[in-house]
Each structure stands twice: as structure tokens, then as C-alpha cells.
Amino acid sequence: MVIGVDIDNTIKDTQRAAVKVYNRKLNRTVKVEDVREFYLDQAYGLTPQEGRKLWRSLEEEIYRIGVPLQNAARVLNELADEGHRIYFITARPGTKNIEAITRKWLKKYGFPYTGDNLVMNAQDKAKVAKILGVELFFEDAPNHLENLVKNKVPVVIVDAVYNRLFPVPLKRITDWEQVHDLVQEMENQKKQRSRKV
Numbered sequence: 001m002v003i004g005v006d007i008d009n010t011i012k013d014t015q016r017a018a019v020k021v022y023n024r025k026l027n028r029t030v031k032v033e034d035v036r037e038f039y040l041d042q043a044y045g046l047t048p049q050e051g052r053k054l055w056r057s058l059e060e061e062i063y064r065i066g067v068p069l070q071n072a073a074r075v076l077n078e079l080a081d082e083g084h085r086i087y088f089i090t091a092r093p094g095t096k097n098i099e100a101i102t103r104k105w106l107k108k109y110g111f112p113y114t115g116d117n118l119v120m121n122a123q124d125k126a127k128v129a130k131i132l133g134v135e136l137f138f139e140d141a142p143n144h145l146e147n148l149v150k151n152k153v154p155v156v157i158v159d160a161v162y163n164r165l166f167p168v169p170l171k172r173i174t175d176w177e178q179v180h181d182l183v184q185e186m187e188n189q190k191k192q193r194s195r196k197v
């Protein structure tokens with residue numbers, strides 16, 4: 001199967017890293033558990049414009065630090081070993097620096113990054129998914145989820161407090177450990193469909 005995987009808050013605990021960097025920069029003591037929205041703006045009393053500007057100025061550090069979500073690297077490696085094709089598809093800006101930081105982070109934590117399976121600056125993830133033939137996409141961000149669903153890309157929600165009210169009933173994981181069963185289930189469905197044809 002061809003599997004598309006977002007990075008921030010899908011395989012990496014970016015929210016925790018961002019809160020740490022924001023707290024230091026703004027001299028605050030916000031707890032990651034108290035952030036209920038996708039963007040940090042509200043928790044820090046920033047307007048969307050201020051928030052965007054601050055994020056841009058701090059994002060390199062936010063992407064550099066922070067650790068993988070539990071079991072993400074192990075399970076993705078197991079899937080790659082079983083012959084599944086993994087693509088990392090992120091809307092992070094495709095600047096030289098940020099791409100280098102992203103590659104380095106994937107390698108540092110042992111993700112199945114092969115040198116040619118990272119797509120940066122994927123603003124329209126559905127479009128990227130279609131070009132790559134993605135059959136299953138893992139994503140946390142409501143705006144990307146919406147676009148993927150609208151374009152009929154099969155998608156799994158990676159659970160976060162800000163996506164629990166997502167209006168479409170989709171499969172949801174709270175731990176990468178749950179992904180093996182899910183992929184197996186999808187494969188069985190695929191086999192059944194091809195038998196019917």
C-alpha cells in the first residue's frame with residue numbers, strides 16, 4: 001500500500017515543542033495540556049496575524065526540537081519492511097533550511113526516510129496524495145483533513161484535542177500501535193474489491 005504521513009503532530013510532538021519555544025520567547029508558563037486549539041494564538045493572547053508572524057520567526061527551532069510520538073518510528077519501519085511505500089507529506093515551507101532540518105530529524109529518530117520520500121510545502125495534500133497514489137493518509141490538522149476527505153483520499157485522523165469535533169466520522173488512532181490492524185483491514189478490503197471486479 002502507498003501510505004502518506006503528515007509530520008507535525010502526526011509523527012512528531014510538535015505542539016509540545018512549540019509551547020516550550022513560545023514560553024521562552026514570550027516569558028510565559030503555558031502548559032501544552034491547556035492548549036485546546038490547533039494554533040497557539042489563543043493560548044498566548046495573540047491575533048492570528050501576530051501568531052503567524054511569531055510562528056514564522058520560531059518555526060525552525062520548533063521543527064528542530066521535539067520528539068516522535070510514541071511508536072511512530074517503529075511501526076512505520078515495520079510497515080516499510082512489509083513492503084508498504086511510505087511518503088512523508090508536510091505543509092512545512094520547502095526552504096533549504098527547513099527541508100534540511102526535517103530530513104535530519106527524520107534520520108535522527110530512525111524513520112524510514114529513504115532520501116526521496118519527503119514532500120515539503122504540501123499546501124494541497126489531496127493533490128500530492130493523488131499524484132503519489134496514496135491509498136491511506138495519516139493527518140491531524142482539521143484543514144488538511146477536510147481537503148483530503150473532500151477529494152476522497154482515504155484518511156485516518158491522528159487524535160488531538162483540536163480534531164475531536166471533526167464532523168466526518170473517520171477512523172482515528174491515538175497510538176501508532178493501532179496502525180498495523182488498520183492497514184491489514186484496509187488491505188483485506190482492497191483484496192475483496194479486486195476479487196469482485
Ligand SMILES: [Mg+2]
Nearest residue numbers: 006008009140
Ligand atoms: Mg500535522
